[in-house]
Amino acid sequence: KAGVTQTPRYLIKTRGQQVTLSCSPISGHRSVSWYQQTPGQGLQFLFEYFSETQRNKGNFPGRFSGRQFSNSRSEMNVSTLELGDSALYLCASSLGVGTGRGEQYFGPGTRLTVT
């Protein structure tokens, strides 16, 4: 089975712009979670989608949003980019709550740099 894929792998944007990141989960996985990883804050949960519905949301401003499509692919969008949004954005997929053995599988991440 193919693993979790994320596109693009690297992105450079300017303050004030918006960005969309994409994640394709492992085939058969219906849950997709997004995390922001920075040296200072570590791994922080952004949100989780399951069957096209947002199930959980972390403590991030409304500039961060996401969605999931019927094929379980997910996108996250960050509007009005700030310098502090520079980070590695990780996507993780899993079968879903109450199924499997609870583990998540991570993609390689998208490195976003805001200048």
Next chain:
Amino acid sequence: AQTVTQSQPEMSVQEAETVTLSCTYDTSESDYYLFWYKQPPSRQMILVIRQEAYKQQNATENRFSVNFQKAAKSFSLKISDSQLGDAAMYFCAYRGSNTGNQFYFGTGTSLTVIP
């Protein structure tokens, strides 16, 4: 909220020796999962080992094993016969039964393997 604490920012081990990484967590839930993930310099997060809280037996995966102490809320990772490829950042993670698919991560331990 659940918290995960890794008190060792950096650890080092001689090749072929054994090293133990510490992790403690705080939760009021009785049913949950615990994980160790490895993030090599390539940045892809890889699942190392998983433990279900209801299982008293400690999980093992080849050279990796855990010491799960539920009452003490402790979940340490032991790496035996350390190899150069074990060098990475190791993250301890918690997933509760009532928090959807949201994972809580520790701040990580950077493991160096000395040849």
